[in-house]
Amino acid sequence: MRELLIEIFESLRKNRLRTFLTGFSVAWGIFMLVVLLGAGNGLMHGMLANFGSMMVNSGQIWGGYTSVGYGGFDKYRWVTMDGKDLEIIRNEFSDYVTDNICPQKYFTYDTAAFKTRTMEVSLRGVVPGYMAISGSKLSKGRYINDLDMKLKRKSCVIDENLEKVLFKDGEDPVGKRIFIGKFTYTVVGVVKNEGYGAYSEVLVPFDTGVLLYSGGDNSVSNIVFEFRSGIGEKDVALFEQLLRERLSKRHGFSPDDVNAFYISNNMQFYKELMTVFRALDIFIWMIGFGTLFAGIVGVSNIMLVSVRERTAEIGIRKALGASPRSVVMMVIVEAVTITALFGYIGMCLGVGTMEGLNAYLVSRGDVYAGTIFEGADIFKDPTVEIPIVLSATIVLVISGIIAGYIPARKAAMVKTIDALRDGI
DSSP, rough: HHHHHHHHHHHHHHHHHHHHHHHHHHHHHHHHHHHHHHHHHHHHHHHHTTTTTTOOOEEEEEOOOOOOBBTTTTTSOOOOOOOOOOOHHHOOOTTTTTTEEEEEEEEEEEEEEETTTEEEEEEEEEETTTHHHHHHOEEEOOOOOOOHHHTTTEEEEEEEEHHHHHHHHHHTTOEEEETTTEEEEEEEEOOOOOOTHHHHHHHHHHEHHHHHSTTTTBBBBBEEBBBBBTHHHHHHHHHHHHHHHHHHHHHHHTTOOOTTEEEEEHHHHHHHHHHHHHHHHHHHHHHHHHHHHHHHHHHHHHHHHHHTTHHHHHHHHHHHHOOOOHHHHHHHHHHHHHHHHHHHHHHHHHHHHHHHHHHHHHHHHTTTTTSTTTTTTEEEEEEOOOHHHHHHHHHHHHHHHHHHHHHHHHHHTHEEEEEEEOOO
């Protein structure tokens, strides 16, 4: 085997330009495959990051406008949810959802101020359990808790955007009092930003907001809930149907009117997102294999030329007793050597490129700072997993065998007398 490899490398050395051009096509094919897969992973990781952290087994409901007349009511009637709807979901649909059912209410837009610095913000009322469902991550302090709700404290949780504007001097915002409109709130925590742009939102205890801004009106903007473990797609579909029918009886709209209440679930959204990325993954592999196939064809053609040039040599080998199997092995090993060597180079360059890009993104932090995409991970961790790299290595070996098989078969079929005559 050692002599065979020495002979092959000597043959490659004598035909440097041909070897380089052939190997380049293989290296380029693997390089593009790895880069495309890495880019696809980066896009997927970014989209999943922006899926936000919201629990996959969660959903939400919010009111809308009726689109048809029903029960004596005209169409285009606004349907508003309230605390009774919350109790209906909690008590009558406990087989589908957990006790962690969280009402939210959007109160007002106003100016937040600390010392001489100000920023326009929106206020949203939340309950303690919302943090777990939303996947919100704290960078400082704590979230709204039960005591805030019970005592109707004027506590608030701000986001990092507001922290940057109001606390430029590096002060810790936790424990500081800020003005929002005509009320003073104590900052108890800072959450990491989610979503796009420099838009800022302040979270306050739901009951406090209802008291200060709604005059005790317990209507809600939307209700967020968590499905019980073991709930599948069919269960979710049945839950939505039964819930719509139940709420239609209470609010007097047609149970078939999907515009009166909007019900969404992250399970379905996540499934659809994964379907898109599976299709993208298949497309990327098709493009990568197409590029790689062009390289394989190039290797196969070059090996055919090599066999033609070495016809006399093959004849002499067979005259000296070389078996067809050894001739086939010689050609296939040479093809595998070219594809494996240059393919490995292309694979290393591809992995190195994506790792370098990932290091650049990490070093830049929020690369979208100052744009409408600030705080969003549109492209994240564009690296290729080890199993993918191993798969690419297997593809290389198989490609070399395929590329060398037809030329090897042709070489093995050469008749000794014809080969010797051709070399004279």
